[in-house]
Structures are given as structure tokens and as C-alpha cells.
Amino acid sequence: MLQDELILIEKARQGDAPAFEELVIAYQDKVFNICRYMLGPDDAEDAAQDSFVKAYKNLDRFTPSPGFSAWITRIAINTCLDYKRKPSHLPLAGKSQDGDEYEHEHASPGPGPEAMLLSKQSAEEVALAVGRLSDKLRAVLVLCDIEGLSYTEAADALGISMGTIKSRLSRAREELRRLLGHTREHI
Amino acid sequence: MNCKRAGELFAGHVDGVLGESEKEALKAHLDSCRSCAAAVEGQRHASVLARSAPRFAAPKGFSTRLMREIRELDGAPGLFGWLWAMPPHMKLLEAAAIALVVFMGVHSVGFLSERISGGQSMAVNGEASLVASMSAEYLDPVPPESLADMYLTAGENGNEN
Ligand SMILES: [Zn+2]
Numbered sequence: 485m486l487q488d489e490l491i492l493i494e495k496a497r498q499g500d501a502p503a504f505e506e507l508v509i510a511y512q513d514k515v516f517n518i519c520r521y522m523l524g525p526d527d528a529e530d531a532a533q534d535s536f537v538k539a540y541k542n543l544d545r546f547t548p549s550p551g552f553s554a555w556i557t558r559i560a561i562n563t564c565l566d567y568k569r570k571p572s573h574l575p576l577a578g579k580s581q582d583g584d585e586y587e588h589e590h591a592s593p594g595p596g597p598e599a600m601l602l603s604k605q606s607a608e609e610v611a612l613a614v615g616r617l618s619d620k621l622r623a624v625l626v627l628c629d630i631e632g633l634s635y636t637e638a639a640d641a642l643g644i645s646m647g648t649i650k651s652r653l654s655r656a657r658e659e660l661r662r663l664l665g666h667t668r669e670h671i
Numbered sequence: 672m673n674c675k676r677a678g679e680l681f682a683g684h685v686d687g688v689l690g691e692s693e694k695e696a697l698k699a700h701l702d703s704c705r706s707c708a709a710a711v712e713g714q715r716h717a718s719v720l721a722r723s724a725p726r727f728a729a730p731k732g733f734s735t736r737l738m739r740e741i742r743e744l745d746g747a748p749g750l751f752g753w754l755w756a757m758p759p760h761m762k763l764l765e766a767a768a769i770a771l772v773v774f775m776g777v778h779s780v781g782f783l784s785e786r787i788s789g790g791q792s793m794a795v796n797g798e799a800s801l802v803a804s805m806s807a808e809y810l811d812p813v814p815p816e817s818l819a820d821m822y823l824t825a826g827e828n829g830n831e832n
Binding site: 499509512607610614625653 | 680681682686710720723726733738
């Protein structure tokens, strides 16, 4: 937990809006990315905004451990699950990708030789395949592989055990590979 | 260890986060099961694929829209939204400016009432001079013009954020 963040949170608790805005700017891409993968393009921004509003309203409940990053991640995931329970929420499949902006940044370090071999697999294809995973598998893969959370952080954010994280991530990756193999055969 | 249990450990194995006992049990299984050994290689490939997925950045204006919503929640009046956005040290300037306005108002009311009703305005005059003596030492070094300048600067800074 960064000392600066604790100071910002304390200021925000006392009603200092610019301090909260600094936290928003630092975490908006993370929160939006999670919501974008969990809900698709239509609800992503609303859910991301709602996540920060919930955080703001509950700043008094924030505790320095496990830190703001894990806290806001958990809020974002729970907000997405709430959206999915709404009858108006459409399933991800068939949604348009128009207007999305990719950020050319990944959780993993720069492309190794293996990644170079995969360069033909476009980012958009991978994103679409991630969108086809089941909610449970997708949540773990987005947090661990795309957002770069540790297994412990992901377990904490999703409220599941480390063992479940390990098995779901194994299945999620295997399923992703299968989906992308399938995608390539049909292009 | 059976193949199903081994499969659950593939991601942890590839990421190097398995505990000692899990690691040993999986190694023993992989040494004797060619299908799982091949599946581990697939998993290694899949982890690279997964990490090559793009990250979506928040749309432009995200934080501005969010902060507007939060200010509305807090009931800050729209007209003074820019003031609400100020850092606390700028809000002190606001307090000083209000004191200045009150001082000038009370002073001119005292002056007017003295002219209108003569001796009856003693009490008002007394209050006005009390406010004047309290405010003067804080406000005198800063002329009203420079306060206004600082306001504008603060408003601009707030908007940039
Ligand atoms: Zn096996």
C-alpha cells in the first residue's frame, strides 16, 4: 500500500474531492478494463462509474490492508456481478466492439520469443475469445493474466480460495486456447 | 495424483507459484503421464496468449463525468462546484474573501445608517468597528484585486483536474 494513497484516501474521507479524483485517475483504467471484460462495451462505463461512487460512499469502511487496489478491484467485480443479475443486461455474445480503445499495455513484461510467434493472433481476437469464457473463468483470467494480480490478490478480490483460483485459471487458459484455435480455423 | 487434479495445477505450475508438496506431486505425475506433460506445454502457450489480451482504457472524460456525479451526490450546488473542487488551502482564501465582503458590507451599512439616523446607529457602528479591527490585520496586506486573481487561477486549476 502506497503511503501517498493512504494520504489521498484520508483527505477524500474528509471531503477533499480533488484527492479522490487523483485516486480515480490512478485506477480508472484498471476498473474500466475489468468492467469492460466482465460486461461488454454497453455497460462498462456505467459499471466503472458506479464502482467508484460505491468506493466514495464507503471510504469510511476502507482499511489499509489489503490496500486500495485490491479494495477497488473487489468493488468493481461485485458491481459487475450486480449488473449481470439485472434483467436488462444483455449477454456478451453478439455485442459490437465499435468505439473501444485498446491500451497497448499488458500485465506481462515485453514480448518474449513465444509472444512474437503469436503476434499474428490479433489483440481483438484474444479479447473476443476472453469474452466467450464463462463468467467464473473470465473473472480469474482477467484479474490474473490481464490485470496482473497475484493469485492471492485475485482470491481476495473474488472471495474464493487459492485452490479455486489455481484450478479456474488452468481451465480458463485451456479454454481460451481452444477458443482461439477454433477461431483461427474458421477465419 | 490423477489427471483431473494434475490439470488443476497447470496454471500454478507454469506461473511457478505451487507449494513444495504440490510441485513434487505434479512432477511425479508428469513424469509418468505423457498426456498431462503435453497439456502443460499447451498451458504455457495459453498463458502467453492470455497475457497478450489488450487492456481497455477508460474513455476520455471518465473522471470528469464521475466527479460531477459525486459532487451532485454530495449536494454541492452547481454554481459553486468549482469552489468545492478547490484544495483546502484555497478554501481558506475563500473564507478570507467572505470576511472581507462582510466587513465592507457592515462598514457601509454603519456608514449609511449613521447618515440616515444619526445617533441611533451607535450599536451598528460599534459592531462594524469590532469586525473592522478583527479583520484588518488579516485582510489589509492582500488587496481585493489580487484575491480575485487567485480565485481565477484556482478555478482554472480545478477545471484542469
Ligand atoms: Zn495425467
